[in-house]
Amino acid sequence: MDASTNDSETPGRRLERYMKSLFRRDGVKDVTDLAKKAGISRDTPYNWWTGETVPRSGEMVKVARELNVPVDHLWAAYEGRPIAPEISADLLDAIEDRMRRAFREELRAVLDELRGSGPGPEGAP
Numbered sequence: 001m002d003a004s005t006n007d008s009e010t011p012g013r014r015l016e017r018y019m020k021s022l023f024r025r026d027g028v029k030d031v032t033d034l035a036k037k038a039g040i041s042r043d044t045p046y047n048w049w050t051g052e053t054v055p056r057s058g059e060m061v062k063v064a065r066e067l068n069v070p071v072d073h074l075w076a077a078y079e080g081r082p083i084a085p086e087i088s089a090d091l092l093d094a095i096e097d098r099m100r101r102a103f104r105e106e107l108r109a110v111l112d113e114l115r116g117s118g119p120g121p122e123g124a125p
Contacts, residue, residue, distance in 0.1 A: 010051055011078045012050055014077050015074065015077045016045075016049035017077070019034075019074070023067075026066070026067050026068050034066055038059075038063050038066045040062055060074050
């Protein structure tokens with residue numbers, strides 16, 4: 001999600017939109033459920049969203065933990081910064097494997113060329 005998509009939104013409304021987008025994904029029914037699970041007052045998120053109060057770090061950490069996102073994602077939404085996508089360990093492993101295979105194939109081709117068993121440089125007789 002790009003938290004900066006609507007420049008006319010207040011910081012609180014951007015945070016509200018982002019947090020609510022995470023509710024169902026993480027088994028949170030509503031704000032009351034989130035507050036109960038995070039151990040914060042039910043009014044706390046509403047106060048952030050309406051601009052009555054500014055989020056405090058400790059509360060944001062608790063909310064982030066319950067929503068299964070890095071706390072920086074909540075701050076990015078609040079501040080209107082783009083939220084960096086998370087890359088899973090499985091995806092990183094797959095990328096690394098693909099890069100290793102491509103490197104080995106390229107290395108073999110270069111070695112074959114140097115040994116004279118593969119095609120020569122382009123334009124060579």
